[in-house]
Amino acid sequence: MESGEDIEQTNLGRVRRPRLGPLTDLDGVGPARAAALLQLGVRDIGDLLFLMPLRALHGSATGSVADAAEQIGKEATVDAVVEKTSLQRFGKRSTLRVTVSDDTGSIVALFFNQPWLRKRFVVGEKVTLRGRVALQKELVLLSPKVGSGAKPLPTAGDIAPIYPSAEGVSSAVVAKLVHIALERVLGNGDEAASGTPTTVSITDPIDARHLARIGVPPLGKAIRDLHMPTSMDAFLAARRRMGLETLLELSARLQERRAEAASSSRALRVAIDDKTELETRARFPFTFTSAQARVANEIRADLGRAQPMRRLLQGDVGSGKTALGAYAAMLVARGGGQTAFLAPTELLAEQHFDGLRALFARAGLHAVLLTGSLRTTERRTVLNQLSSGMADVAFGTHALFSADVEYARLSLCVIDEQHRFGVAQRGELLEKGRDAHALLMTATPIPRTLALSVYGDLDTSVLDERPPGRGTLRTRWVRGADKRKVEKFLLERVAAGERLYWVVPRIGESTEEALEAAKGDAITAEARFERLNKTALAESGIELVHGRIARDERAARIERFRRGEARTLVATTVIEVGVDVPEATVMVIEGAEKLGLAQLHQLRGRVGRGKKESWCLLFGAPSGSARFDVLVRTNDGFEIAEEDLRARGMGDLVGLRQAGENAEGLADAELDVDLFLTARAIVAEDPRAFEHYRTLASSSARTQA
Ligand code: ADP
Ligand code: MG
Numbered sequence: 235m236e237s238g239e240d241i242e243q244t245n246l247g248r249v250r251r252p253r254l255g256p257l258t259d260l261d262g263v264g265p266a267r268a269a270a271l272l273q274l275g276v277r278d279i280g281d282l283l284f285l286m287p288l289r290a291l292h293g294s295a296t297g298s299v300a301d302a303a304e305q306i307g308k309e310a311t312v313d314a315v316v317e318k319t320s321l322q323r324f325g326k327r328s329t330l331r332v333t334v335s336d337d338t339g340s341i342v343a344l345f346f347n348q349p350w351l352r353k354r355f356v357v358g359e360k361v362t363l364r365g366r367v368a369l370q371k372e373l374v375l376l377s378p379k380v381g382s383g384a385k386p387l388p389t390a391g392d393i394a395p396i397y398p399s400a401e402g403v404s405s406a407v408v409a410k411l412v413h414i415a416l417e418r419v420l421g422n423g424d425e426a427a428s429g430t431p432t433t434v435s436i437t438d439p440i441d442a443r444h445l446a447r448i449g450v451p452p453l454g455k456a457i458r459d460l461h462m463p464t465s466m467d468a469f470l471a472a473r474r475r476m477g478l479e480t481l482l483e484l485s486a487r488l489q490e491r492r493a494e495a496a497s498s499s500r501a502l503r504v505a506i507d508d509k510t511e512l513e514t515r516a517r518f519p520f521t522f523t524s525a526q527a528r529v530a531n532e533i534r535a536d537l538g539r540a541q542p543m544r545r546l547l548q549g550d551v552g553s554g555k556t557a558l559g560a561y562a563a564m565l566v567a568r569g570g571g572q573t574a575f576l577a578p579t580e581l582l583a584e585q586h587f588d589g590l591r592a593l594f595a596r597a598g599l600h601a602v603l604l605t606g607s608l609r610t611t612e613r614r615t616v617l618n619q620l621s622s623g624m625a626d627v628a629f630g631t632h633a634l635f636s637a638d639v640e641y642a643r644l645s646l647c648v649i650d651e652q653h654r655f656g657v658a659q660r661g662e663l664l665e666k667g668r669d670a671h672a673l674l675m676t677a678t679p680i681p682r683t684l685a686l687s688v689y690g691d692l693d694t695s696v697l698d699e700r701p702p703g704r705g706t707l708r709t710r711w712v713r714g715a716d717k718r719k720v721e722k723f724l725l726e727r728v729a730a731g732e733r734l735y736w737v738v739p740r741i742g743e744s745t746e747e748a749l750e751a752a753k754g755d756a757i758t759a760e761a762r763f764e765r766l767n768k769t770a771l772a773e774s775g776i777e778l779v780h781g782r783i784a785r786d787e788r789a790a791r792i793e794r795f796r797r798g799e800a801r802t803l804v805a806t807t808v809i810e811v812g813v814d815v816p817e818a819t820v821m822v823i824e825g826a827e828k829l830g831l832a833q834l835h836q837l838r839g840r841v842g843r844g845k846k847e848s849w850c851l852l853f854g855a856p857s858g859s860a861r862f863d864v865l866v867r868t869n870d871g872f873e874i875a876e877e878d879l880r881a882r883g884m885g886d887l888v889g890l891r892q893a894g895e896n897a898e899g900l901a902d903a904e905l906d907v908d909l910f911l912t913a914r915a916i917v918a919e920d921p922r923a924f925e926h927y928r929t930l931a932s933s934s935a936r937t938q939a
Contacts, residue, residue: 254278254279254280254283254415254418254419255278255279256268256278256279257271257276257277257278257279257282257411259279260279260411260414260415261414262407262410262411262414263411266402267402267403267407269402270400270401270402270403271400271403271408271411273400273401273402273403274398274399274400274403274408279415279418282411282412282415283412283415283416283419283434283457283461284457284476284479285397285398285408285412286460286473286476287395287396287397287460287461287469287473288396288397288398289395289396290393290394290395290396290463290466290469291387291388291393291394291396292388292393292466293387293388293392293393293394294309294311294364295311296311296312296313296362297310297311297312297313298312298313298336298337298338298339299312299314299334299335299336299338299339299340299341299373300338300339301338302341302367302373302375303339303341303367303373305367306367306368306369307366307367307368308366308367309364309365309366309367310364310365310366310367310375311362311363311364311387312334312336312341312362312363312364312375313336313360313361313362314334314335314336314340314341314360314361314363315334315335315336315358315359315360315361316332316333316334316355316356316357316358316359316360316361317333317334317335317340317357318332318333318357319331319332319333319352319355319357321349321352323349326347327346327347328346328347328348328349329344329345329346330344330345330346330348330349330351330352331343331344332345332355334361334363339373340373341367341372341373341374341375342372342373342374342375343363343365343374343375343378344374344375344376344377345377346377351380354380354382359382359383360382360383361380361381361382362380362381362382362386362387363375363378363379363380363381364378364379364381364387365377365378365379385406393463393464393465393466393469394409395409395412395460395461395463395469396409397409397412412461413461413462416434416457416458416461416462419434419435419457420434420458434453434454434455434457434458435454436453436454436457437453437454438452438453438454439453439922439923439926439927440452440453440478440482440916440920440923441916441920441923444912444915444916445475447912448474448478448909448912449471449474450471450472450474450475450478451468451471451472451475452475453475453479455472456471456472456475456476457472458472459471459472460472460473460476474909477909478909478912478913481909481910481913482913482916482917482923482927483927483930483931484913484931485910485913485914485916485917485927486917486923486924486926486927486928486930486931487928487931487932488914489914489917489918489924489928490928491668494668495541495542495544495668496541498541498542498668498669499540499541500540500542500669501539501540501541501542501543501645501669501670501671502537502566502569502570502571502643502645502646502670502671503537503538503539503540503569504537504538504565504566504568504569504571504645505538505569506534506537506538506565506568506569510568511530511534511565514561514564514565514568514597515530515561517564517593517596517597518557518560518561518593520701522554522557523554523697523699523700523701523702524699525549525553525554525696525697525698525699526554526557526558526697526699528695529547529558529695529697530558530561532545532693532695533545533558533561533562533565533673533695534565536671536693537562537565537566537569537646537671542668542669542670542671542672543646543671543672543673543693544672544692544693545672545673545674545692545693545694545695546652546674546675546676546692546693546694546695547673547674547675547676547694547695547696547697548675548676548677548678548694548695548696548697549675549677549696549697549698550677550697550700550839550870550871550872551677551835551836551839551871552700552701552704552839552842552843553697553698553699553700553701554697554701555650555675555677555697556586556589556590556650556675558673558675558697559575559648559650559673559675560590560593560594562646562648562671562673563575563594563599563626563627563646563648564594564597564599566645566646566671567597567599567626567627569645570643570645571643571644571645571646572620572623572625572626572627572628572641572642572643572644572645572646573626573627573628573644573645573646573647573648574628574630574634574635574641574644574646574647574648574667574670575627575628575629575630575648575650576630576631576632576634576647576648576649576650576655576663577629577630577631577650577651578631578650578651578654578655579631579654579808580605580606580607580630580631580785581781581788581808582650582651583603583605583629583630583631584603584605584629584785584789585813585814586629586650587601587603587629588789589814590627590629594626594627599626599627600619600624600625600626600627601625601626601627601628601629602616602619602620602625602627602628602629603616603628603629603630604616604617604620604628604629604630604633604634604639605630605631605633605785606633607784607785616628617638617639617640620639620640620641620642621640621641621642622642623642623643628641632655632663635663635666635667644667644670645670645671646670646671646672646673647663647667647670647671647672647673648672648673648675649663649672649673649674649675650675651675651676651677652674652675652676674692677832677836677871677875678832678875703844703845704842704843704844704845705819705842705844705845705846705847705848706842706847706848707838707841707842707847707848707849707850707869708847708848708849708850709838709849709850709851709852709865709866709869710849710850710851710852710866711826711852711854711862711866712851712852712853713854713855717853720822720851721769723820724771724820724822725770725771727819727820728771728774728801728802729774731798731801731817732801732817732818732819732820732846733795733798733801733802733803733815733817733818733819733820734771734801734802734803734818734819734820734821734822735802735803735805735809735818735820735821735822735840735841736762736766736802736803736804736805736821736822736824737804737805737806737807737809737821737822737823737824737837738757738758738759738762738804738805738806738824738825739806739807739824739825739828739829740757740758740759740806740825757824759778759780759804759805759806760778762804762824763776763778763804766802766804771801771802774800774801774802775794775799775800775801775802776800776801776802776803776804777791777792777794777795777800777802777803777804778791778803778804778805779791779792779803779804779805779806779808779809780805780806780808781806781808791803792813795815796815798817807829807833807837809837809840813840814840814843815840815843816843816844817844818840818841818843818844818848819841819842819844819846819847819848819849820841820848820849820850820851821837821838821840821841821848821849821850821851822851822853823837823838823850823851823852823853823854824853824854825853825854826852826853826854826862827852827854827855827862828854831861831862831864831865831874831875831877832871832874832875834852834862834865835865835871835874835875837850838850838865839871842869852865861877864877
């Protein structure tokens with residue numbers, strides 16, 4: 235890629251991607267479609283080549299209806315002729331029945347709640363259908379995929395990549411455009427004359443030796459295999475090579491930042507004497523646990539240096555991390571600096587603010603909350619207080635680093651639940667607060683090697699002790715008829731003045747498809763609230779909170795629950811973090827099997843905060859329940875996180891699959907520690923590769939912003 239022939243800086247600032255012209259050069263792309271493609275991060279033809287398919291569909295052998303009859307419970311593909319169609323409607327729901335037949339018999343394809351599909355079937359025409367075979371009153375294919383002469387399904391040996399879609403460009407249109415783009419490059423390639431080209435003429439900036447070690451093809455071949463794979467193995471290897479691309483950009487950025495931090499001596503030095511330190515601790519309404527005291531000492535020592543602190547604080551839910559974040563902010567304020575206290579959601583930022591402002595106020599410090607729901611005048615006031623230095627601590631989401639937010643002397647960033655920020659967001663945060671101290675907090679432990687490769691050289695602290703005075707917390711599954719018995723128990727607890735959380739993951743209107751998929755148990759929080767209001771629980775008051783309720787109203791409802799004016803709180807997972815009501819002793823979680831282990835553990839951390847014995851009751855039917863055993867067995871968040879990590883892979887953990895970054899399409903299987911370590915080693919060893927990916931990373935960060 236050093237030749238500069240087919241590679242050039244585009245006017246968008248993205249460098250060293252093949253320059254193949256604007257999207258509108260392609261047949262079938264006008265300004266509207268080009269705009270639609272922009273939603274996928276595709277700005278020009280070169281970007282199309284780098285667009286990662288979400289996955290690939292394996293073609294399979296096509297058979298007769300009689301063959302399909304042998305495949306009950308499994309997938310089968312049939313080639314047959316449409317005999318008749320019929321559409322039955324039940325209110326908003328519908329079932330489309332398409333009977334197809336061949337010489338060997340007939341089978342009925344069933345499509346649910348997609349009435350518009352009817353016009354795709356013309357009696358007498360041939361179709362290919364692929365789906366799961368079931369024997370109901372007759373032989374059926376459940377919601378099969380449909381291929382026809384014009385739009386065939388991949389057949390045996392074929393592998394069809396499936397692309398992300400956006401409004402205005404379906405996955406199929408994207409696939410078509412990628413192919414047109416690919417043919418252009420292949421057509422221009424050296425191999426064009428010698429038959430079927432197998433590689434795009436792009437020089438891989440990575441040394442072949444590295445690529446061989448991790449078993450991935452060079453970039454040119456990877457691009458070809460990504461879009462026109464000859465085998466599933468080739469496709470997966472290509473995806474790994476493209477995944478490496480992302481990790482190389484990330485590693486280059488981290489290395490750059492690491493070098494800067496190591497050489498920086500521009501952080502605020504806060505020299506805290508013993509007396510001040512004791513005073514600061516004494517402001518808390520409790521004595522620090524010995525684990526907290528140890529970490530407090532580490533933080534104090536870090537803040538005493540001019541080199542910025544980069545500390546990762548790991549500790550289970552309720553271990554007292556937030557308190558240490560507040561402690562650090564207080565020390566920094568004593569030294570004349572400001573703190574940005576970041577949370578992944580506005581709700582959590584609000585809860586931190588509500589929970590800590592009084593503590594700060596008693597210390598003579600002024601805390602502000604900066605969220606998207608502030609009115610213009612309020613926002614202006616807050617911004618003024620930050621830029622004038624009147625505010626000591628700002629709570630908010632990553633919007634605390636929006637372009638219009640200026641700080642008089644930002645000296646510390648506390649990042650709570652840091653794993654819930656995307657990689658790009660986190661990078662942005664650390665870049666903007668480059669010379670500030672940073673304390674990153676997480677309840678999801680990160681293996682050491684991974685922490686190194688993803689976050690750079692962070693110092694780590696662990697809170698391995700729970701604050702005293704906590705009762706036991708037990709977790710049990712409750713199934714079917716046992717729910718009746720539980721009702722009585724719940725009534726007893728609220729009658730005794732205790733509080734009950736009732737968590738329902740869903741809110742809002744249920745779409746037909748979602749209900750179908752959830753097989754009817756997808757009750758919404760609103761619906762549960764209505765139903766509970768018809769039971770005896772209503773006598774002690776019930777409140778409802780979810781993300782679509784305005785902040786003031788939400789806070790008022792939680793406050794009524796806290797005071798006991800309402801003893802039951804129906805909520806979505808918005809209460810996952812932050813809400814702190816010691817009288818709460820029971821949590822019911824509906825549809826628990828749909829949530830991840832780490833999330834369930836976070837949720838149940840809302841109970842068991844007082845001295846009384848507490849219960850977490852999981853409503854639902856765990857399939858593959860072994861995965862959930864760990865929740866029942868232990869309250870140790872680290873053990874649970876490990877189990878979760880095993881189940882979900884690393885993508886979630888490192889935040890690469892956070893909202894907005896899905897387009898990168900990295901699947902868990904392709905994101906292994908090996909790949910991270912390789913990326914890290916490459917940018918460390920090879921200055922040219924480092925320079926290449928550093929430039930790419932900073933140009934993509936600029937165009938994203
Ligand atoms: P985390 O952020 O790790 O989940 P928090 O800092 O929110 O934990 O603490 C959970 C609860 O425990 C809060 O109500 C907090 O006030 C309380 N807490 C924190 N540290 C102590 C302590 N040393 N002794 C008693 N209570 C504590
Ligand atoms: Mg916390």
